[in-house]
Amino acid sequence: MKKLSQSAERWALRHRWVYRLSAAYYRPIIRREIALANITAHDHVLFIGGGFCPFSAILLRELTGATITVIDCDPTCVSAACGFVGKDISVQRCNGMDAPLLGYTVVHVAMQVSPMQDVFAAARARAAGGTRLLLRVPKKTVSRAYDPLTNQFLGCTTVAHNQFCSVHHTVLYIKED
Numbered sequence: 656m657k658k659l660s661q662s663a664e665r666w667a668l669r670h671r672w673v674y675r676l677s678a679a680y681y682r683p684i685i686r687r688e689i690a691l692a693n694i695t696a697h698d699h700v701l702f703i704g705g706g707f708c709p710f711s712a713i714l715l716r717e718l719t720g721a722t723i724t725v726i727d728c729d730p731t732c733v734s735a736a737c738g739f740v741g742k743d744i745s746v747q748r749c750n751g752m753d754a755p756l757l758g759y760t761v762v763h764v765a766m767q768v769s770p771m772q773d774v775f776a777a778a779r780a781r782a783a784g785g786t787r788l789l790l791r792v793p794k795k796t797v798s799r800a801y802d803p804l805t806n807q808f809l810g811c812t813t814v815a816h817n818q819f820c821s822v823h824h825t826v827l828y829i830k831e832d
Contacts, residue, residue: 677710684791684816684825685714691814691827692761692787696720699758703751703774704765707735711763712744721761726754756782763789766822784832794823 694700698721702712705725716723725740726749727733733748740746749755751774756762762778764771775790782788792813812827 674708674710677708678714680820681710681714682718684820684822685711685718687814687816688763688789688825689715689719691812691825692789694719694721694761694787698722698760700724700761700763701726701754701756701759702763702765703754703778704768705732705736705746706765706767707732708739709736709744709746711765713740715763716744724759726751752777754778756786759786761787761789764791766791766793779828779830782830784830786830788828788830790826790828791822792824792826793821797821 688694694715696719698719700712700715700721700723702709702715702723702725705712705727709725712723712725715721723743724745724747725736726747727736728748728750730748733746736746751764751768754762754777756778759782762782764775764778768774771790775788778788813824814827815824816822
C-alpha cells in the first residue's frame with residue numbers, strides 16, 4: 656500500500672488534475688478530523704509521515720490556517736514535498752520515533768507510518784499534557800497492507816469516515832497533564 660500511495664503522490668506532484676482528485680478524496684477526512692480535534696488557526700500541528708505530497712497537511716493548513724510541520728524519514732519524499740508545499744508549511748527529515756514534540760498542540764500520524772504502533776506509542780509518551788494525537792485506522796479490507804494495531808485505543812474518541820475511503824476511522828487521544 657505504501658508503494659501505491661507513493662506512486663499516486665508522485666503523479667499528483669506532476670499533474671494538477673491528479674492533485675485535485677486526491678485532495679477531493681482527503682478533504683472530507685480532514686474536515687472530520689478538524690472537528691474531532693477542534694483544530695484552529697492557533698494550533699501547531701506535526702504530521703508524522705508526510706510522503707511525497709502531504710495532502711492532509713496542505714488541506715489542514717488551507718482549512719484552518721494552523722501552523723504546520725511535516726516530517727518524513729525518506730529524504731526523497733522530503734525533497735519532493737519541500738518543492739511542492741511552499742513556504743507556509745515546514746517539511747523536515749526526521750524519524751517519527753525521534754520527532755521533537757515540544758511546542759506542538761496536535762500530532763497526526765499517517766496510516767503508512769511504520770512501525771505505526773511504536774511511533775504512536777512514542778508520541779503518546781513524549782507529548783506534553785493536553786496534546787491532541789490523531790491516528791487514522793484503516794478499514795479491515797485493507798488493514799493487511801498497513802502495520803497492525805492493538806486495541807490500545809479503546810475508550811478514545813473517534814470519528815468514522817465514509818465507506819468509499821480506506822480510512823475506517825480516526826482516533827483522537829488527548830495526553831493527560
